[in-house]
Amino acid sequence: MKDGYIDFANSPMGAKLVNALGLPKPLPLERYQPGQPVVKGSVLVGGGGEPRLLEALASAFQRIGAQTLAHERLPQWVSVANKAGLITGRWGGNGKPGEKVKALVFDATGLTDSTQSDALYWFFHDAARSLLPCGRVIVFGRPPEQCKSPRQAAIQRALEGLTRSLGKELKKGSNAQLVYVAEGAEEQIESTLRFLISPRSAYVSAQVIRIGAPVGTAEIPGDWAKPLAGRKVLVTGASRGIGAAIAEVMAREGADVICLDVPQAKEPLEAVARKLGGKAIAMDIGAEDAPQKLVDAAKADGGWDVIVHNAGITRDKTIANMKEHLWQLVVNVNLSTQERINDAMVSAGALRRGGRIVCVSSISGIAGNMGQTNYAVSKAGVVGMVQACAPIFSEYGITINAVAPGFIETQMTAAIPFAIREAGRRMNSMSQGGQPVDVAETIAWFASPASAGITGNVVRVCGQSLIGA
Numbered sequence: 416m417k418d419g420y421i422d423f424a425n426s427p428m429g430a431k432l433v434n435a436l437g438l439p440k441p442l443p444l445e446r447y448q449p450g451q452p453v454v455k456g457s458v459l460v461g462g463g464g465e466p467r468l469l470e471a472l473a474s475a476f477q478r479i480g481a482q483t484l485a486h487e488r489l490p491q492w493v494s495v496a497n498k499a500g501l502i503t504g505r506w507g508g509n510g511k512p513g514e515k516v517k518a519l520v521f522d523a524t525g526l527t528d529s530t531q532s533d534a535l536y537w538f539f540h541d542a543a544r545s546l547l548p549c550g551r552v553i554v555f556g557r558p559p560e561q562c563k564s565p566r567q568a569a570i571q572r573a574l575e576g577l578t579r580s581l582g583k584e585l586k587k588g589s590n591a592q593l594v595y596v597a598e599g600a601e602e603q604i605e606s607t608l609r610f611l612i613s614p615r616s617a618y619v620s621a622q623v624i625r626i627g628a629p630v631g632t633a634e635i636p637g638d639w640a641k642p643l644a645g646r647k648v649l650v651t652g653a654s655r656g657i658g659a660a661i662a663e664v665m666a667r668e669g670a671d672v673i674c675l676d677v678p679q680a681k682e683p684l685e686a687v688a689r690k691l692g693g694k695a696i697a698m699d700i701g702a703e704d705a706p707q708k709l710v711d712a713a714k715a716d717g718g719w720d721v722i723v724h725n726a727g728i729t730r731d732k733t734i735a736n737m738k739e740h741l742w743q744l745v746v747n748v749n750l751s752t753q754e755r756i757n758d759a760m761v762s763a764g765a766l767r768r769g770g771r772i773v774c775v776s777s778i779s780g781i782a783g784n785m786g787q788t789n790y791a792v793s794k795a796g797v798v799g800m801v802q803a804c805a806p807i808f809s810e811y812g813i814t815i816n817a818v819a820p821g822f823i824e825t826q827m828t829a830a831i832p833f834a835i836r837e838a839g840r841r842m843n844s845m846s847q848g849g850q851p852v853d854v855a856e857t858i859a860w861f862a863s864p865a866s867a868g869i870t871g872n873v874v875r876v877c878g879q880s881l882i883g884a
Contacts (some may be wrong), residue, residue, distance in 0.1 A: 456517025463534025464525030603868030631812030652726030805871030821877025
């Protein structure tokens with residue numbers, strides 16, 4: 416559904432009115448278009464203490480083709496960048512800002528004590544006003560739970576407060592993320608860096624992502640424009656909305672797509688599959704025999720590489736007014752079915768080694784929602800499943816992650832009463848709803864063969880919603 420308020424707020428007359436009334440003025444977000452560069456503009460790099468990721472960042476930026484600049488308090492970036500073959504220079508100086516930049520990247524892995532937090536202050540104090548619209552902020556740190564001292568853990572955990580606050584301060588369609596990189600996993604950052612610094616992450620903000628040792632073998636795509644080339648990807652609930660967008664992005668990334676939905680949606684399902692040159696499976700995944708049918712279909716196809724659990728339903732009622740069968744139906748489709756399919760596909764080897772499982776949770780499962788106890792239980796359960804299964808599936812060389820969408824413009828949200836719909840749209844740092852493609856881009860990042868160091872993560876695609884923040 417189109418959000419007409421964005422166009423109005425950015426029109427000459429509308430801008431005057433919203434400014435006078437103090438209303439939100441959402442900026443149209445930049446979204447990825449095939450063929451465009453990963454980042455359109457310079458990247459300003461900073462760091463504190465003894466940064467540990469500079470060489471890995473320089474190598475990744477060189478492959479990305481980014482132009483970087485060094486903050487005056489990180490002069491060593493110039494030599495590191497030049498050694499990697501990067502075009503770089505110095506930004507600002509003597510307390511004066513330099514040119515406008517598209518991204519701010521800060522390596523905080525060297526911070527070991529709260530007394531070093533001034534490095535954060537000076538970098539973002541100097542550069543915050545120099546960030547272009549729809550800019551990106553990425554802070555890299557070490558997982559607090561793996562730190563060697565309480566003081567190091569404290570300053571690393573403090574980075575979450577920084578990035579969540581920056582996400583709310585920056586405005587103009589910009590976002591901020593925190594990436595914790597475990598020691599020894601430095602070479603696993605490129606897939607995440609590419610996603611977060613690009614327009615693909617338009618509606619993802621204030622998220623905490625953990626990168627660890629690779630599960631199985633990390634494969635660097637021969638062509639980053641088609642990282643899923645040769646991969647076979649199952650997308651459930653693919654006949655419309657978010658599911659159709661996921662299937663389209665997977666196909667764009669080079670995958671052979673298997674689209675699945677209920678028999679009642681067979682006609683639109685086949686239309687989506689036909690458009691993408693994929694296959695269609697009309698099946699009730701909640702049926703008892705569904706997992707074995709999928710195992711058989713995958714083996715007949717030589718095995719699948721990615722499973723995207725997008726299918727889900729709602730049956731909203733307050734728990735006092737809810738019938739038992741509505742509770743059971745929602746939990747079965749949204750959670751129990753995913754568990755059964757995952758167990759069957761992994762144990763049978765139908766999901767190949769190096770495979771990816773990506774689940775769709777919801778902000779409702781994180782924050783709860785009135786009239787959705789059954790739905791919230793199922794989506795919170797997805798989070799628990801992902802976190803618990805990550806170490807188990809890693810033994811099979813398989814990663815499992817989840818996205819948790821917030822307010823996304825779909826047929827379902829279009830049916831919400833006007834006042835509630837507007838509240839859902841505006842109550843986030845972007846002051847607007849997301850698009851199905853925003854969920855799809857995040858899933859594609861998880862599904863990439865280069866994302867082997869990412870497992871057990873749950874990333875909200877909600878524009879930093881105030882609900883559950």
